[in-house]
Amino acid sequence: MSALKFTKDHEWLRLEGDVAVVGITDHAQNALGDVVFVDLPELGREVEAGEAVAVVESVKAASDVYAPIAGKVVEVNAALAEEPGRINSDPTGEGWFFKIAPSGPLPDDLMDADAYAAFLETLA
Amino acid sequence: MTATETLHTTPLDALHRELGARMVPFAGYSMPLQYPAGIMAEHLHCRSAAALFDVSHMGQAELVGEGAAAALEALTPADVQGLKPGRQRYGLLLNEHGGIVDDFMFANLGERLFLVVNASRKHLDFPLIESVLPAGVRLRPLPDRALLALQGPGVAALIPSDLTFMGIAPMTIAGIEVIASRSGYTGEDGYEISVPAERAEALARALLAMPGVMPAGLGARDSLRLEAGLCLYGNDLDETTNPVEAALTWSIGKRRRMAWDFRGAEAVREALDKGPPRLRVGIRPEGRQPARAHTEIRAGGAKIGEVTSGGFGPSVNGPVAMGYVARDHAADGAPLDLIVRDKALPARVAPLPFHPHRYAR
Numbered sequence: 001m002s003a004l005k006f007t008k009d010h011e012w013l014r015l016e017g018d019v020a021v022v023g024i025t026d027h028a029q030n031a032l033g034d035v036v037f038v039d040l041p042e043l044g045r046e047v048e049a050g051e052a053v054a055v056v057e058s059v060k061a062a063s064d065v066y067a068p069i070a071g072k073v074v075e076v077n078a079a080l081a082e083e084p085g086r087i088n089s090d091p092t093g094e095g096w097f098f099k100i101a102p103s104g105p106l107p108d109d110l111m112d113a114d115a116y117a118a119f120l121e122t123l124a
Numbered sequence: 125m126t127a128t129e130t131l132h133t134t135p136l137d138a139l140h141r142e143l144g145a146r147m148v149p150f151a152g153y154s155m156p157l158q159y160p161a162g163i164m165a166e167h168l169h170c171r172s173a174a175a176l177f178d179v180s181h182m183g184q185a186e187l188v189g190e191g192a193a194a195a196l197e198a199l200t201p202a203d204v205q206g207l208k209p210g211r212q213r214y215g216l217l218l219n220e221h222g223g224i225v226d227d228f229m230f231a232n233l234g235e236r237l238f239l240v241v242n243a244s245r246k247h248l249d250f251p252l253i254e255s256v257l258p259a260g261v262r263l264r265p266l267p268d269r270a271l272l273a274l275q276g277p278g279v280a281a282l283i284p285s286d287l288t289f290m291g292i293a294p295m296t297i298a299g300i301e302v303i304a305s306r307s308g309y310t311g312e313d314g315y316e317i318s319v320p321a322e323r324a325e326a327l328a329r330a331l332l333a334m335p336g337v338m339p340a341g342l343g344a345r346d347s348l349r350l351e352a353g354l355c356l357y358g359n360d361l362d363e364t365t366n367p368v369e370a371a372l373t374w375s376i377g378k379r380r381r382m383a384w385d386f387r388g389a390e391a392v393r394e395a396l397d398k399g400p401p402r403l404r405v406g407i408r409p410e411g412r413q414p415a416r417a418h419t420e421i422r423a424g425g426a427k428i429g430e431v432t433s434g435g436f437g438p439s440v441n442g443p444v445a446m447g448y449v450a451r452d453h454a455a456d457g458a459p460l461d462l463i464v465r466d467k468a469l470p471a472r473v474a475p476l477p478f479h480p481h482r483y484a485r
Contacts, residue, residue, distance in 0.1 A: 033158065033162055033163055033164075033343070034162050034163060034164035036412065036414065036436040036443075037412045037413045037414060037436070037443075039413065039465070055465065057413065057414050057436070058163075058436075059163045059164055059167075059343060059347055059435060059436050059438065060157075060163060060343050060346075060435065061416075062414070062416060081412070084412075
């Protein structure tokens with residue numbers, strides 16, 4: 001399993017073979033609060049990097065989730081429909097959102113864990 | 125200068141931060157949105173035990189002098205003069221067109237009336253009330269008093285009293301003299317407690333030390349009041365809504381409906397006689413997806429209204445909303461489409477409240 005990469009929009013991705021698993025970070029789930037609903041993208045959808053492709057709804061608000069890379073959506077986490085709370089309890093594990101088959105190399109502005117932690121410091 | 129530098133704080137500001145609250149700006153105040161437990165846990169705890177809310181941002185005032193009740197009736201269709209000592213009532217302040225300037229609580233404390241108005245409207249309400257007062261009646265804003273709400277089925281055992289729902293009296297809680305009303309904004313039993321600002325923190329700490337009491341923020345307050353079918357000024361009510369379409373006709377006193385002697389009476393009378401073109405209703409979206417405020421409501425493809433409050437109801441365990449729909453579509457069970465992110469989310473008109481009120485009648 002490869003290391004997590006992070007975006008400034010508080011998504012993470014992890015390469016599993018030739019697909020990227022995508023979710024939201026612990027910081028993001030904590031800021032959102034209790035997640036009650038997720039609207040996931042359609043299978044087979046071609047997405048651009050930075051495109052809003054999913055929506056996560058907490059008790060208080062709805063937030064967009066962006067595709068961190070361009071490619072095709074090949075799988076979504078159907079278990080979130082019944083148990084959206086997984087996004088809070090295990091954001092980088094069972095709370096994953098969708099998988100993308102990248103259409104090209106990973107963008108070079110993705111951060112590693114240390115760089116993302118430093119980025120969060122700048123927001124505090 | 126950042127926005128936070130201009131925000132007011134309540135007397136419990138330091139306590140909120142000590143408790144780990146996430147503070148947000150609301151109606152010009154820095155207020156706790158939630159504590160570390162989170163909105164869901166705070167909401168459910170209020171329904172099962174007891175939750176303490178700081179609502180010190182709300183406007184408190186006294187109306188004193190001979191004829192105070194009659195004077196206030198110029199602006200509200202509520203029966204103020206008929207309110208017995210020791211009782212509180214819900215009322216609406218109206219403009220000339222029958223539009224709602226604010227919703228508020230008024231109480232008869234014997235020698236004076238006690239008012240609680242919305243934080244976001246107090247700067248309008250107080251001058252408006254003062255503008256209609258005759259000589260000898262005075263409005264005294266009480267900016268040096270805090271307001272705490274202790275809500276939930278566990279409260280009755282923690283603070284026993286003879287008060288029933290909407291009763292109000294001076295009392296002593298934890299050695300502190302307060303004015304407590306048996307009321308709230310959650311649909312649960314409980315008290316709203318007016319206390320001098322300098323004793324507010326001591327009172328809050330004493331209440332939080334009582335068994336089963338948890339602090340709760342504005343997030344839980346909003347989901348609790350929505351499940352209880354209670355209006356939020358600025359969302360469900362504004363100066364363009366009249367009491368009839370807001371389904372608040374019950375707040376108009378019987379005597380007032382004979383005399384029609386309040387500001388905006390003509391418009392209210394017309395809405396009652398003709399029936400309003402739109403009505404506030406409860407809405408239950410199908411499935412789990414919430415529909416938020418300003419969501420368009422359609423029926424048969426045509427726009428027939430708008431959601432004014434919407435979110436997830438933790439006790440209902442599903443999405444709940446309120447909004448205004450054309451009268452033809454206001455019957456319980458009427459099918460609606462809520463347009464969420466360009467897709468039609470099926471929903472039905474549903475009776476309010478979504479969660480039964482459990483007041484101490």
